[in-house]
Amino acid sequence: MSELAPSWEKLLLAVRSSHPDLYRSWFEGLASGQLVNGELRVVVADPVQYEYLETQCASAFTRAAMELTGRLLPVRFVPPAALLDGSLVAHSRPPFPSSPLNPDYTFDQFVVGPSNRLAHAACQAVCAQPGVPYNPLFIHGGSGLGKSHLLHAIGASLRSSDVAPNVIYVSCETFVNEFIRAIETGTLAAFRDGIRCADALLIDDVQFLANRESSQEELFHTFNVLHQSRRQIVLSADASPVEIPTLEDRLVSRFTWGLVATVGRPDRETRHAILQKKARLRGVEIPDEVLDFIAEQVSSNIRVLEGALTKLVTEANIGNKPLTVDTAREVLGAYPGPAVRALQVSDILDAVSRHYGVRLPDLIGRRRSRSLSHPRQVGMYLARKLTPLSLQEIGGYFGGRDHSTVLHAERWAVDRRRHDREQLSRFSFRK
Numbered sequence: 001m002s003e004l005a006p007s008w009e010k011l012l013l014a015v016r017s018s019h020p021d022l023y024r025s026w027f028e029g030l031a032s033g034q035l036v037n038g039e040l041r042v043v044v045a046d047p048v049q050y051e052y053l054e055t056q057c058a059s060a061f062t063r064a065a066m067e068l069t070g071r072l073l074p075v076r077f078v079p080p081a082a083l084l085d086g087s088l089v090a091h092s093r094p095p096f097p098s099s100p101l102n103p104d105y106t107f108d109q110f111v112v113g114p115s116n117r118l119a120h121a122a123c124q125a126v127c128a129q130p131g132v133p134y135n136p137l138f139i140h141g142g143s144g145l146g147k148s149h150l151l152h153a154i155g156a157s158l159r160s161s162d163v164a165p166n167v168i169y170v171s172c173e174t175f176v177n178e179f180i181r182a183i184e185t186g187t188l189a190a191f192r193d194g195i196r197c198a199d200a201l202l203i204d205d206v207q208f209l210a211n212r213e214s215s216q217e218e219l220f221h222t223f224n225v226l227h228q229s230r231r232q233i234v235l236s237a238d239a240s241p242v243e244i245p246t247l248e249d250r251l252v253s254r255f256t257w258g259l260v261a262t263v264g265r266p267d268r269e270t271r272h273a274i275l276q277k278k279a280r281l282r283g284v285e286i287p288d289e290v291l292d293f294i295a296e297q298v299s300s301n302i303r304v305l306e307g308a309l310t311k312l313v314t315e316a317n318i319g320n321k322p323l324t325v326d327t328a329r330e331v332l333g334a335y336p337g338p339a340v341r342a343l344q345v346s347d348i349l350d351a352v353s354r355h356y357g358v359r360l361p362d363l364i365g366r367r368r369s370r371s372l373s374h375p376r377q378v379g380m381y382l383a384r385k386l387t388p389l390s391l392q393e394i395g396g397y398f399g400g401r402d403h404s405t406v407l408h409a410e411r412w413a414v415d416r417r418r419h420d421r422e423q424l425s426r427f428s429f430r431k
Helices: 008-018 025-029 047-069 117-128 147-159 172-185 188-196 213-228 249-255 268-281 288-297 302-318 325-331 345-356 370-386 391-397 403-430
Strands: 034-036 039-043 075-078 137-141 167-171 200-204 232-237 259-263
Touching: 008 025, 008 047, 039 047, 047 075, 047 147, 117 137, 117 147, 117 232, 117 259, 117 345, 137 147, 147 167, 147 200, 147 232, 167 172, 172 188, 172 200, 172 213, 188 213, 200 213, 213 232, 213 249, 259 345, 259 391, 268 288, 268 302, 288 302, 288 325, 302 325, 345 370, 345 391, 370 391, 370 403, 391 403
Parallel strands: 039 075, 137 232, 137 259, 167 200, 200 232
Antiparallel strands: 034 039
16 A cells, blocks of 8 residues: 555554444455545455445545545545546446345344244245245344344345346335336336346335335236246335235235245344344454343344444443443443343244254245144144234245135144043043
8 A cells, every 4th residue: 555545454443443333344354445546445346345335434434544644535445347547437237226235234144043033044045046935035023123134135145146146125115216206207117127127126114015006006016027937026024914004915915925934022142142243243342241231231123232232332432431341331221121022933933843853944834744734733823822913924924825724723733632631531530
């Protein structure tokens, strides 16, 4: 690096000190920048990392460079093909404006626990064989529990493979806005061509389709085109399909064709593991007892958990305080205490899988062997008795089966329990 620019190590240290919330450990693997026409240009090979740096971190790096050099030194992040004879050239964009993927949201950074094991397994199965095992895959759960993380992880995994390179990830709001803009500008054909050429379509927060009849109509036809050509569809929402207000029945039906998986609140051990991953991602070492304290204090969702970690690290850096339990208690005193987690279908699936010694993918799959039908019927019965979900929702968790299958499983379990009680009473009487 030129003597007019700060060393890359000093620049990273300055960014880490001033912006711990933005800093990521993979920054250290980036190549040193080059001075080109008064700018410090840093080549970033990974497209997901490039999007994050360019959209979230450019101003932070520029301010750090100014503080180190005492002069204006813009920092620009560019893809490898963008440096040509010292100048930037435009790079192509996909036909539909897919939103950038967060480089932090990968499968490696996702912490698996009892509350999300089913959803995580389904997402990995989708990446291995897009369009085959679960299509569509519908993930639902409360805000900040990891639904978007899983969609981003699917997108990053598929984009890095050859099986589905053209991945479109959008929020439902973006889908609706682009659809409205296409109508207003007379480019509806281009809109449809752009989104329907996707190898995989990932739409976040589809609950925003409520009360949008035209957008639902458009998504219905787009869904049919992609599904019929065996291209992968992944959807997320804060509620199950049947609980989304004013969602058309035909969309509810299609959203439950594949697998409906819930993501619940993480337990304490999972929260501790999440905090540990988040801290290491930012290059910060935090004692276990401090992580235990945060995990005990914050239980609402992962987003609040990460916010608590960011607040603690930032205030400790600014106030030059040690990362101890006392500091955490002082900084996080306003956060609510732990809450009781409701029983999830994923808990039932996990328990049935362990008890009968069957694999989770087999339990929720389409195979109908006798060794699987018994555990599957027990799982449906328990889900019917122990959760508030409807017959259709429960069927969605067990490989997209219809409500009559769930009703049959419930009747079978009731008859089996009655038979077992009768047998037990006869045995006791003989004794």
